[in-house]
Amino acid sequence: MPELFQALGHLRMGRLRKLVAALEQCRDLVVIERPVTQGQDDRRGVIEEVHAITRGVVDDESVRHLDHLDVLSLSRECAHEDAIIIRSGRAVSGGAGYPGGIVEPRVLILTPVKQAAQHLDRYFELVGGLSYQPDRLSLGMLESDSTDGTFELMQARQHELSEHFARVTLVQRAFGFRIPPAAPRWAPPLQVARRTILAKSRNHLLFAALENEDWVLWIDVDVIDYPSDVITRMLGTGKDIVHPHCVTRPGGPTFDWNAWRDQGRQTMAELRNGSELVRLDGVGGTMLLVRADAHRDGLIFPPYLYGRESRFLRRPNPFARPHVGEIETEGLGMMAKDMGIECWGMPYLEVIHANT
Numbered sequence: 001m002p003e004l005f006q007a008l009g010h011l012r013m014g015r016l017r018k019l020v021a022a023l024e025q026c027r028d029l030v031v032i033e034r035p036v037t038q039g040q041d042d043r044r045g046v047i048e049e050v051h052a053i054t055r056g057v058v059d060d061e062s063v064r065h066l067d068h069l070d071v072l073s074l075s076r077e078c079a080h081e082d083a084i085i086i087r088s089g090r091a092v093s094g095g096a097g098y099p100g101g102i103v104e105p106r107v108l109i110l111t112p113v114k115q116a117a118q119h120l121d122r123y124f125e126l127v128g129g130l131s132y133q134p135d136r137l138s139l140g141m142l143e144s145d146s147t148d149g150t151f152e153l154m155q156a157r158q159h160e161l162s163e164h165f166a167r168v169t170l171v172q173r174a175f176g177f178r179i180p181p182a183a184p185r186w187a188p189p190l191q192v193a194r195r196t197i198l199a200k201s202r203n204h205l206l207f208a209a210l211e212n213e214d215w216v217l218w219i220d221v222d223v224i225d226y227p228s229d230v231i232t233r234m235l236g237t238g239k240d241i242v243h244p245h246c247v248t249r250p251g252g253p254t255f256d257w258n259a260w261r262d263q264g265r266q267t268m269a270e271l272r273n274g275s276e277l278v279r280l281d282g283v284g285g286t287m288l289l290v291r292a293d294a295h296r297d298g299l300i301f302p303p304y305l306y307g308r309e310s311r312f313l314r315r316p317n318p319f320a321r322p323h324v325g326e327i328e329t330e331g332l333g334m335m336a337k338d339m340g341i342e343c344w345g346m347p348y349l350e351v352i353h354a355n356t
């Protein structure tokens with residue numbers, strides 16, 4: 001792809017006219033990065049310039065707009081994607097949306113809910129306060145087996161939510177799952193049963209709500225605080241699967257222990273003393289950004305121990321794998337790996353889980 005790297009060179013040196021000429025030689029998707037920092041005087045001018053370029057070269061639908069990535073990571077991405085990515089210029093700290101007609105990618109927020117009446121007000125306050133174009137955001141919630149009126153409270157908000165978001169999907173699906181009153185939620189035998197239902201809830205919700213969105217943002221209903229620009233910051237990594245650090249208080253202990261790597265030996269807490277973006281194997285779902293195409297390609301939340309050896313396998317098996325298994329969000333992490341997609345964690349991007 002010599003044209004592509006030539007174009008990237010022009011992009012780095014700011015030679016816009018040459019860049020356009022080089023882009024016109026490229027096949028497929030064409031996207032360019034023009035990061036714009038807040039307070040930069042020529043922000044609108046740069047964005048309009050980029051928009052003019054994209055209009056001239058590719059149609060809007062085939063352009064993916066992301067944020068402030070560096071061109072180096074871009075060229076690596078291009079090496080196997082046969083694409084240049086046009087990063088639109090939104091400041092890192094967020095704002096009122098893109099000026100100059102550049103639109104943000106569509107994001108679908110998905111939340112499985114059970115017995116969550118006490119958390120709904122705060123949940124809606126937070127999703128309503130996200131600094132992201134509301135007409136590029138849609139919302140989907142699936143409620144199961146609540147006895148505290150959770151679904152009715154969600155329904156009562158439907159009109160108000162529909163006025164704010166591009167689309168709202170509220171689904172109810174009973175699984176008839178009850179944790180025995182005396183048993184702690186985290187007891188190991190219950191974990192597999194509980195997380196099987198949770199995985200099914202997530203999958204049912206995904207299939208019910210996903211339409212034309214570019215990204216899916218999973219948020220648990222009992223996450224009680226996060227920065228309003230959390231979407232932009234996660235999108236800004238340019239990674240397909242991104243998990244922030246779910247803690248019980250700012251700077252405090254990790255809540256979501258499903259984020260780990262090195263066969264569970266390293267958790268998010270232990271990755272705090274390094275880089276802002278760390279590779280993960282298992283991921284948590286308290287908040288999880290997934291490129292929607294990864295879901296469309298088949299990435300789901302396994303409602304069974306993914307990776308476990310099946311007794312029905314051919315022996316010897318032509319595609320053998322070890323006999324272990326992970327479930328739900330951790331299973332999704334394993335499945336992503338098997339699909340060739342890496343998962344990433346952001347140890348310093350904290351979201352706060354309710355103290356339950």
Ligand SMILES: Nc1nc2c(ncn2[C@@H]2O[C@H](COP(=O)(O)OP(=O)(O)O)[C@@H](O)[C@H]2O)c(=O)[nH]1
Pocket residue numbers: 111112113114115116142143144145175177197198201219220221222
């Ligand atoms: N639809 C549905 N949602 C569930 C179920 N169990 C938990 N949830 C929701 O899934 C998310 C994660 O569950 P939670 O109990 O908070 O998990 P934990 O905090 O990681 O122990 C929350 O938004 C819950 O309300 C279920 O059986 N069905």
Ligand SMILES: [Mg+2]
Pocket residue numbers: 220222223353
């Ligand atoms: Mg929770």
